[in-house]
Amino acid sequence: MTDDSFIIVAIDGGAASGKSSTSRALSERFNLLHVDTGSFYRTMTAELLRTGLAxxxxxxxxxxxxxxxxxxxxxxxxxxxxxxxxxxxxxxxRTPEVNANVSHFAAVPQLRQALLDYQRGQAQVARDHGFRGLVMEGRDIGSVIFPDADFRFFLHADPVERARRRAAEGQTDSITERDRLDASRKTAPLACPDGATDIDSTHLTLPEVVDLLSEHLSARLGPVA
Structure with missing residues:
Protein backbone atom coordinates (compact mmCIF):
# COMPACT_ATOMS: atom_id res chain seq x y z
CA MET A 1 0.00 0.00 0.00
CA THR A 2 1.14 3.58 -0.49
CA ASP A 3 0.38 4.84 3.02
CA ASP A 4 2.90 3.32 5.46
CA SER A 5 0.94 4.62 8.46
CA PHE A 6 -2.19 2.64 7.56
CA ILE A 7 -2.32 -1.12 7.02
CA ILE A 8 -4.84 -3.51 5.48
CA VAL A 9 -4.97 -7.09 6.72
CA ALA A 10 -6.91 -9.66 4.67
CA ILE A 11 -7.98 -12.91 6.34
CA ASP A 12 -9.72 -15.54 4.21
CA GLY A 13 -10.96 -19.04 4.99
CA GLY A 14 -13.95 -21.32 5.24
CA ALA A 15 -16.65 -21.34 7.90
CA ALA A 16 -15.40 -21.83 11.48
CA SER A 17 -11.76 -21.69 10.43
CA GLY A 18 -11.09 -19.04 13.09
CA LYS A 19 -11.36 -15.92 10.92
CA SER A 20 -13.74 -13.93 13.09
CA SER A 21 -12.17 -14.64 16.48
CA THR A 22 -8.69 -13.98 15.10
CA SER A 23 -9.75 -10.78 13.33
CA ARG A 24 -11.45 -9.44 16.46
CA ALA A 25 -8.34 -10.14 18.53
CA LEU A 26 -6.06 -8.45 16.01
CA SER A 27 -8.36 -5.43 15.83
CA GLU A 28 -8.09 -5.02 19.60
CA ARG A 29 -4.35 -5.64 19.72
CA PHE A 30 -3.39 -3.23 16.92
CA ASN A 31 -6.36 -0.79 16.89
CA LEU A 32 -7.73 -1.92 13.53
CA LEU A 33 -11.29 -1.64 12.27
CA HIS A 34 -12.75 -5.17 12.09
CA VAL A 35 -14.85 -5.90 9.02
CA ASP A 36 -16.64 -9.25 8.79
CA THR A 37 -17.72 -9.46 5.14
CA GLY A 38 -19.53 -12.70 5.88
CA SER A 39 -21.96 -10.65 7.96
CA PHE A 40 -22.47 -8.39 4.92
CA TYR A 41 -23.54 -11.35 2.79
CA ARG A 42 -25.69 -12.66 5.63
CA THR A 43 -27.35 -9.27 5.99
CA MET A 44 -28.05 -9.07 2.27
CA THR A 45 -29.36 -12.65 2.28
CA ALA A 46 -31.69 -11.96 5.21
CA GLU A 47 -33.00 -8.78 3.56
CA LEU A 48 -33.54 -10.40 0.17
CA LEU A 49 -35.25 -13.42 1.71
CA ARG A 50 -37.50 -11.03 3.64
CA THR A 51 -38.61 -9.45 0.37
CA GLY A 52 -39.52 -12.89 -1.00
CA LEU A 53 -36.59 -13.39 -3.38
CA ALA A 54 -35.17 -16.89 -3.84
CA ARG A 94 -27.53 -16.25 11.83
CA THR A 95 -30.73 -18.24 11.56
CA PRO A 96 -30.84 -21.74 10.03
CA GLU A 97 -32.62 -20.25 7.00
CA VAL A 98 -29.83 -17.73 6.38
CA ASN A 99 -27.18 -20.42 7.01
CA ALA A 100 -28.81 -22.60 4.35
CA ASN A 101 -29.08 -19.80 1.78
CA VAL A 102 -26.14 -17.45 2.21
CA SER A 103 -23.69 -19.39 0.00
CA HIS A 104 -26.32 -19.60 -2.75
CA PHE A 105 -26.94 -15.84 -2.66
CA ALA A 106 -23.21 -15.13 -2.40
CA ALA A 107 -22.64 -17.10 -5.60
CA VAL A 108 -24.74 -14.63 -7.63
CA PRO A 109 -22.20 -12.47 -9.55
CA GLN A 110 -24.45 -9.39 -9.52
CA LEU A 111 -24.69 -9.50 -5.73
CA ARG A 112 -20.92 -9.78 -5.35
CA GLN A 113 -20.45 -6.90 -7.78
CA ALA A 114 -22.96 -4.77 -5.85
CA LEU A 115 -20.91 -5.27 -2.68
CA LEU A 116 -17.45 -4.82 -4.24
CA ASP A 117 -17.09 -1.04 -3.90
CA TYR A 118 -18.89 -1.06 -0.55
CA GLN A 119 -16.36 -3.51 0.88
CA ARG A 120 -13.39 -1.63 -0.52
CA GLY A 121 -14.86 1.55 0.93
CA GLN A 122 -14.41 0.19 4.44
CA ALA A 123 -10.76 1.24 4.27
CA GLN A 124 -11.86 4.87 4.09
CA VAL A 125 -14.32 4.27 6.93
CA ALA A 126 -11.38 3.03 9.02
CA ARG A 127 -9.30 6.08 8.11
CA ASP A 128 -12.17 8.47 8.86
CA HIS A 129 -12.59 6.96 12.34
CA GLY A 130 -8.89 7.19 13.19
CA PHE A 131 -7.99 3.50 13.14
CA ARG A 132 -4.45 2.33 12.55
CA GLY A 133 -5.71 0.11 9.77
CA LEU A 134 -8.30 -2.40 8.66
CA VAL A 135 -8.61 -6.14 9.25
CA MET A 136 -11.13 -7.63 6.84
CA GLU A 137 -12.23 -11.26 6.85
CA GLY A 138 -14.09 -13.24 4.25
CA ARG A 139 -13.59 -15.63 1.36
CA ASP A 140 -12.18 -13.41 -1.39
CA ILE A 141 -10.51 -10.55 0.48
CA GLY A 142 -6.91 -11.30 -0.43
CA SER A 143 -7.80 -12.38 -3.97
CA VAL A 144 -10.47 -9.86 -5.08
CA ILE A 145 -11.30 -7.12 -2.58
CA PHE A 146 -7.76 -6.20 -1.49
CA PRO A 147 -5.29 -8.26 -3.55
CA ASP A 148 -2.60 -5.70 -2.66
CA ALA A 149 -3.27 -5.80 1.09
CA ASP A 150 -0.23 -5.36 3.31
CA PHE A 151 -0.87 -8.77 4.91
CA ARG A 152 -2.86 -11.67 3.46
CA PHE A 153 -3.64 -14.79 5.46
CA PHE A 154 -5.66 -17.92 4.70
CA LEU A 155 -6.96 -19.95 7.66
CA HIS A 156 -8.19 -23.50 7.33
CA ALA A 157 -8.96 -26.40 9.65
CA ASP A 158 -10.21 -29.96 9.51
CA PRO A 159 -13.98 -30.10 8.73
CA VAL A 160 -14.65 -32.18 11.86
CA GLU A 161 -12.95 -29.60 14.05
CA ARG A 162 -14.83 -26.76 12.36
CA ALA A 163 -18.15 -28.55 12.86
CA ARG A 164 -17.27 -28.97 16.55
CA ARG A 165 -16.58 -25.24 16.83
CA ARG A 166 -19.91 -24.36 15.23
CA ALA A 167 -21.74 -26.74 17.58
CA ALA A 168 -19.95 -25.19 20.56
CA GLU A 169 -21.31 -21.81 19.41
CA GLY A 170 -24.81 -23.28 19.36
CA GLN A 171 -25.12 -22.83 15.59
CA THR A 172 -26.42 -25.18 12.93
CA ASP A 173 -24.27 -24.89 9.84
CA SER A 174 -23.41 -27.37 7.07
CA ILE A 175 -19.67 -26.78 6.92
CA THR A 176 -18.88 -29.25 4.14
CA GLU A 177 -21.74 -28.10 1.91
CA ARG A 178 -20.93 -24.42 2.36
CA ASP A 179 -17.28 -25.13 1.54
CA ARG A 180 -18.34 -26.97 -1.63
CA LEU A 181 -20.60 -24.13 -2.75
CA ASP A 182 -18.10 -21.39 -1.90
CA ALA A 183 -15.17 -23.19 -3.58
CA SER A 184 -17.10 -24.11 -6.73
CA ARG A 185 -18.80 -20.81 -7.56
CA LYS A 186 -17.65 -19.17 -10.79
CA THR A 187 -17.15 -15.71 -9.31
CA ALA A 188 -14.45 -15.26 -6.62
CA PRO A 189 -14.32 -18.88 -5.41
CA LEU A 190 -12.97 -19.70 -1.96
CA ALA A 191 -9.25 -20.48 -2.33
CA CYS A 192 -5.95 -19.54 -0.78
CA PRO A 193 -4.74 -16.47 -2.72
CA ASP A 194 -1.38 -16.73 -4.42
CA GLY A 195 1.29 -15.44 -2.07
CA ALA A 196 -0.92 -15.47 1.05
CA THR A 197 0.30 -17.04 4.30
CA ASP A 198 -1.53 -20.37 4.70
CA ILE A 199 -2.24 -21.40 8.30
CA ASP A 200 -3.80 -24.66 9.52
CA SER A 201 -5.61 -23.83 12.77
CA THR A 202 -6.89 -27.37 13.46
CA HIS A 203 -4.56 -28.03 16.38
CA LEU A 204 -3.84 -24.44 17.39
CA THR A 205 -5.56 -22.51 20.15
CA LEU A 206 -6.98 -19.09 19.37
CA PRO A 207 -4.18 -17.29 21.28
CA GLU A 208 -1.61 -19.29 19.31
CA VAL A 209 -3.18 -18.27 15.99
CA VAL A 210 -3.41 -14.64 17.07
CA ASP A 211 0.21 -14.61 18.22
CA LEU A 212 1.33 -16.18 14.94
CA LEU A 213 -0.36 -13.50 12.86
CA SER A 214 0.73 -10.78 15.27
CA GLU A 215 4.35 -11.66 14.62
CA HIS A 216 3.85 -10.68 10.97
CA LEU A 217 2.11 -7.42 11.85
CA SER A 218 4.60 -6.51 14.57
CA ALA A 219 7.44 -6.79 12.06
CA ARG A 220 5.84 -3.83 10.27
CA LEU A 221 4.18 -1.92 13.13
CA GLY A 222 6.55 -2.68 15.98
CA PRO A 223 5.72 -4.54 19.20
CA VAL A 224 2.31 -4.13 20.79
CA ALA A 225 2.32 -1.41 23.44
Missing part, protein backbone atom coordinates in the same frame (compact mmCIF):
# COMPACT_ATOMS: atom_id res chain seq x y z
CA UNK A 55 -31.51 -17.72 -4.44
CA UNK A 56 -32.30 -18.92 -7.96
CA UNK A 57 -33.81 -15.58 -9.02
CA UNK A 58 -30.58 -13.98 -10.24
CA UNK A 59 -32.34 -11.25 -12.21
CA UNK A 60 -34.41 -10.23 -9.18
CA UNK A 61 -31.37 -10.33 -6.91
CA UNK A 62 -29.38 -8.18 -9.31
CA UNK A 63 -32.06 -5.48 -9.39
CA UNK A 64 -32.68 -5.54 -5.64
CA UNK A 65 -29.00 -5.59 -4.67
CA UNK A 66 -28.19 -2.54 -6.78
CA UNK A 67 -31.14 -0.62 -5.33
CA UNK A 68 -30.47 -1.25 -1.62
CA UNK A 69 -28.98 1.81 0.14
CA UNK A 70 -25.91 0.64 2.11
CA UNK A 71 -24.18 2.54 4.91
CA UNK A 72 -21.75 1.60 7.67
CA UNK A 73 -22.13 1.94 11.42
CA UNK A 74 -18.99 1.67 13.56
CA UNK A 75 -19.51 0.25 17.04
CA UNK A 76 -16.31 0.01 19.03
CA UNK A 77 -13.87 -1.51 16.53
CA UNK A 78 -16.56 -3.31 14.50
CA UNK A 79 -18.03 -2.18 11.19
CA UNK A 80 -21.67 -3.09 10.67
CA UNK A 81 -23.73 -2.83 7.50
CA UNK A 82 -26.85 -0.67 7.53
CA UNK A 83 -29.63 -1.30 5.02
CA UNK A 84 -32.31 1.38 4.77
CA UNK A 85 -30.74 2.99 7.84
CA UNK A 86 -31.02 -0.16 9.96
CA UNK A 87 -28.39 -2.53 11.32
CA UNK A 88 -29.87 -6.02 11.03
CA UNK A 89 -29.18 -7.77 14.37
CA UNK A 90 -27.16 -10.99 14.60
CA UNK A 91 -30.28 -12.89 15.67
CA UNK A 92 -31.72 -12.27 12.19
CA UNK A 93 -28.63 -13.03 10.11
Missing amino acids: AGDEAGIAIAAQALPLETSVEGRRAQMKINGRVVPDAEI
Whole structure:
Protein backbone atom coordinates (compact mmCIF):
# COMPACT_ATOMS: atom_id res chain seq x y z
CA MET A 1 0.00 0.00 0.00
CA THR A 2 1.14 3.58 -0.49
CA ASP A 3 0.38 4.84 3.02
CA ASP A 4 2.90 3.32 5.46
CA SER A 5 0.94 4.62 8.46
CA PHE A 6 -2.19 2.64 7.56
CA ILE A 7 -2.32 -1.12 7.02
CA ILE A 8 -4.84 -3.51 5.48
CA VAL A 9 -4.97 -7.09 6.72
CA ALA A 10 -6.91 -9.66 4.67
CA ILE A 11 -7.98 -12.91 6.34
CA ASP A 12 -9.72 -15.54 4.21
CA GLY A 13 -10.96 -19.04 4.99
CA GLY A 14 -13.95 -21.32 5.24
CA ALA A 15 -16.65 -21.34 7.90
CA ALA A 16 -15.40 -21.83 11.48
CA SER A 17 -11.76 -21.69 10.43
CA GLY A 18 -11.09 -19.04 13.09
CA LYS A 19 -11.36 -15.92 10.92
CA SER A 20 -13.74 -13.93 13.09
CA SER A 21 -12.17 -14.64 16.48
CA THR A 22 -8.69 -13.98 15.10
CA SER A 23 -9.75 -10.78 13.33
CA ARG A 24 -11.45 -9.44 16.46
CA ALA A 25 -8.34 -10.14 18.53
CA LEU A 26 -6.06 -8.45 16.01
CA SER A 27 -8.36 -5.43 15.83
CA GLU A 28 -8.09 -5.02 19.60
CA ARG A 29 -4.35 -5.64 19.72
CA PHE A 30 -3.39 -3.23 16.92
CA ASN A 31 -6.36 -0.79 16.89
CA LEU A 32 -7.73 -1.92 13.53
CA LEU A 33 -11.29 -1.64 12.27
CA HIS A 34 -12.75 -5.17 12.09
CA VAL A 35 -14.85 -5.90 9.02
CA ASP A 36 -16.64 -9.25 8.79
CA THR A 37 -17.72 -9.46 5.14
CA GLY A 38 -19.53 -12.70 5.88
CA SER A 39 -21.96 -10.65 7.96
CA PHE A 40 -22.47 -8.39 4.92
CA TYR A 41 -23.54 -11.35 2.79
CA ARG A 42 -25.69 -12.66 5.63
CA THR A 43 -27.35 -9.27 5.99
CA MET A 44 -28.05 -9.07 2.27
CA THR A 45 -29.36 -12.65 2.28
CA ALA A 46 -31.69 -11.96 5.21
CA GLU A 47 -33.00 -8.78 3.56
CA LEU A 48 -33.54 -10.40 0.17
CA LEU A 49 -35.25 -13.42 1.71
CA ARG A 50 -37.50 -11.03 3.64
CA THR A 51 -38.61 -9.45 0.37
CA GLY A 52 -39.52 -12.89 -1.00
CA LEU A 53 -36.59 -13.39 -3.38
CA ALA A 54 -35.17 -16.89 -3.84
CA ALA A 55 -31.51 -17.72 -4.44
CA GLY A 56 -32.30 -18.92 -7.96
CA ASP A 57 -33.81 -15.58 -9.02
CA GLU A 58 -30.58 -13.98 -10.24
CA ALA A 59 -32.34 -11.25 -12.21
CA GLY A 60 -34.41 -10.23 -9.18
CA ILE A 61 -31.37 -10.33 -6.91
CA ALA A 62 -29.38 -8.18 -9.31
CA ILE A 63 -32.06 -5.48 -9.39
CA ALA A 64 -32.68 -5.54 -5.64
CA ALA A 65 -29.00 -5.59 -4.67
CA GLN A 66 -28.19 -2.54 -6.78
CA ALA A 67 -31.14 -0.62 -5.33
CA LEU A 68 -30.47 -1.25 -1.62
CA PRO A 69 -28.98 1.81 0.14
CA LEU A 70 -25.91 0.64 2.11
CA GLU A 71 -24.18 2.54 4.91
CA THR A 72 -21.75 1.60 7.67
CA SER A 73 -22.13 1.94 11.42
CA VAL A 74 -18.99 1.67 13.56
CA GLU A 75 -19.51 0.25 17.04
CA GLY A 76 -16.31 0.01 19.03
CA ARG A 77 -13.87 -1.51 16.53
CA ARG A 78 -16.56 -3.31 14.50
CA ALA A 79 -18.03 -2.18 11.19
CA GLN A 80 -21.67 -3.09 10.67
CA MET A 81 -23.73 -2.83 7.50
CA LYS A 82 -26.85 -0.67 7.53
CA ILE A 83 -29.63 -1.30 5.02
CA ASN A 84 -32.31 1.38 4.77
CA GLY A 85 -30.74 2.99 7.84
CA ARG A 86 -31.02 -0.16 9.96
CA VAL A 87 -28.39 -2.53 11.32
CA VAL A 88 -29.87 -6.02 11.03
CA PRO A 89 -29.18 -7.77 14.37
CA ASP A 90 -27.16 -10.99 14.60
CA ALA A 91 -30.28 -12.89 15.67
CA GLU A 92 -31.72 -12.27 12.19
CA ILE A 93 -28.63 -13.03 10.11
CA ARG A 94 -27.53 -16.25 11.83
CA THR A 95 -30.73 -18.24 11.56
CA PRO A 96 -30.84 -21.74 10.03
CA GLU A 97 -32.62 -20.25 7.00
CA VAL A 98 -29.83 -17.73 6.38
CA ASN A 99 -27.18 -20.42 7.01
CA ALA A 100 -28.81 -22.60 4.35
CA ASN A 101 -29.08 -19.80 1.78
CA VAL A 102 -26.14 -17.45 2.21
CA SER A 103 -23.69 -19.39 0.00
CA HIS A 104 -26.32 -19.60 -2.75
CA PHE A 105 -26.94 -15.84 -2.66
CA ALA A 106 -23.21 -15.13 -2.40
CA ALA A 107 -22.64 -17.10 -5.60
CA VAL A 108 -24.74 -14.63 -7.63
CA PRO A 109 -22.20 -12.47 -9.55
CA GLN A 110 -24.45 -9.39 -9.52
CA LEU A 111 -24.69 -9.50 -5.73
CA ARG A 112 -20.92 -9.78 -5.35
CA GLN A 113 -20.45 -6.90 -7.78
CA ALA A 114 -22.96 -4.77 -5.85
CA LEU A 115 -20.91 -5.27 -2.68
CA LEU A 116 -17.45 -4.82 -4.24
CA ASP A 117 -17.09 -1.04 -3.90
CA TYR A 118 -18.89 -1.06 -0.55
CA GLN A 119 -16.36 -3.51 0.88
CA ARG A 120 -13.39 -1.63 -0.52
CA GLY A 121 -14.86 1.55 0.93
CA GLN A 122 -14.41 0.19 4.44
CA ALA A 123 -10.76 1.24 4.27
CA GLN A 124 -11.86 4.87 4.09
CA VAL A 125 -14.32 4.27 6.93
CA ALA A 126 -11.38 3.03 9.02
CA ARG A 127 -9.30 6.08 8.11
CA ASP A 128 -12.17 8.47 8.86
CA HIS A 129 -12.59 6.96 12.34
CA GLY A 130 -8.89 7.19 13.19
CA PHE A 131 -7.99 3.50 13.14
CA ARG A 132 -4.45 2.33 12.55
CA GLY A 133 -5.71 0.11 9.77
CA LEU A 134 -8.30 -2.40 8.66
CA VAL A 135 -8.61 -6.14 9.25
CA MET A 136 -11.13 -7.63 6.84
CA GLU A 137 -12.23 -11.26 6.85
CA GLY A 138 -14.09 -13.24 4.25
CA ARG A 139 -13.59 -15.63 1.36
CA ASP A 140 -12.18 -13.41 -1.39
CA ILE A 141 -10.51 -10.55 0.48
CA GLY A 142 -6.91 -11.30 -0.43
CA SER A 143 -7.80 -12.38 -3.97
CA VAL A 144 -10.47 -9.86 -5.08
CA ILE A 145 -11.30 -7.12 -2.58
CA PHE A 146 -7.76 -6.20 -1.49
CA PRO A 147 -5.29 -8.26 -3.55
CA ASP A 148 -2.60 -5.70 -2.66
CA ALA A 149 -3.27 -5.80 1.09
CA ASP A 150 -0.23 -5.36 3.31
CA PHE A 151 -0.87 -8.77 4.91
CA ARG A 152 -2.86 -11.67 3.46
CA PHE A 153 -3.64 -14.79 5.46
CA PHE A 154 -5.66 -17.92 4.70
CA LEU A 155 -6.96 -19.95 7.66
CA HIS A 156 -8.19 -23.50 7.33
CA ALA A 157 -8.96 -26.40 9.65
CA ASP A 158 -10.21 -29.96 9.51
CA PRO A 159 -13.98 -30.10 8.73
CA VAL A 160 -14.65 -32.18 11.86
CA GLU A 161 -12.95 -29.60 14.05
CA ARG A 162 -14.83 -26.76 12.36
CA ALA A 163 -18.15 -28.55 12.86
CA ARG A 164 -17.27 -28.97 16.55
CA ARG A 165 -16.58 -25.24 16.83
CA ARG A 166 -19.91 -24.36 15.23
CA ALA A 167 -21.74 -26.74 17.58
CA ALA A 168 -19.95 -25.19 20.56
CA GLU A 169 -21.31 -21.81 19.41
CA GLY A 170 -24.81 -23.28 19.36
CA GLN A 171 -25.12 -22.83 15.59
CA THR A 172 -26.42 -25.18 12.93
CA ASP A 173 -24.27 -24.89 9.84
CA SER A 174 -23.41 -27.37 7.07
CA ILE A 175 -19.67 -26.78 6.92
CA THR A 176 -18.88 -29.25 4.14
CA GLU A 177 -21.74 -28.10 1.91
CA ARG A 178 -20.93 -24.42 2.36
CA ASP A 179 -17.28 -25.13 1.54
CA ARG A 180 -18.34 -26.97 -1.63
CA LEU A 181 -20.60 -24.13 -2.75
CA ASP A 182 -18.10 -21.39 -1.90
CA ALA A 183 -15.17 -23.19 -3.58
CA SER A 184 -17.10 -24.11 -6.73
CA ARG A 185 -18.80 -20.81 -7.56
CA LYS A 186 -17.65 -19.17 -10.79
CA THR A 187 -17.15 -15.71 -9.31
CA ALA A 188 -14.45 -15.26 -6.62
CA PRO A 189 -14.32 -18.88 -5.41
CA LEU A 190 -12.97 -19.70 -1.96
CA ALA A 191 -9.25 -20.48 -2.33
CA CYS A 192 -5.95 -19.54 -0.78
CA PRO A 193 -4.74 -16.47 -2.72
CA ASP A 194 -1.38 -16.73 -4.42
CA GLY A 195 1.29 -15.44 -2.07
CA ALA A 196 -0.92 -15.47 1.05
CA THR A 197 0.30 -17.04 4.30
CA ASP A 198 -1.53 -20.37 4.70
CA ILE A 199 -2.24 -21.40 8.30
CA ASP A 200 -3.80 -24.66 9.52
CA SER A 201 -5.61 -23.83 12.77
CA THR A 202 -6.89 -27.37 13.46
CA HIS A 203 -4.56 -28.03 16.38
CA LEU A 204 -3.84 -24.44 17.39
CA THR A 205 -5.56 -22.51 20.15
CA LEU A 206 -6.98 -19.09 19.37
CA PRO A 207 -4.18 -17.29 21.28
CA GLU A 208 -1.61 -19.29 19.31
CA VAL A 209 -3.18 -18.27 15.99
CA VAL A 210 -3.41 -14.64 17.07
CA ASP A 211 0.21 -14.61 18.22
CA LEU A 212 1.33 -16.18 14.94
CA LEU A 213 -0.36 -13.50 12.86
CA SER A 214 0.73 -10.78 15.27
CA GLU A 215 4.35 -11.66 14.62
CA HIS A 216 3.85 -10.68 10.97
CA LEU A 217 2.11 -7.42 11.85
CA SER A 218 4.60 -6.51 14.57
CA ALA A 219 7.44 -6.79 12.06
CA ARG A 220 5.84 -3.83 10.27
CA LEU A 221 4.18 -1.92 13.13
CA GLY A 222 6.55 -2.68 15.98
CA PRO A 223 5.72 -4.54 19.20
CA VAL A 224 2.31 -4.13 20.79
CA ALA A 225 2.32 -1.41 23.44
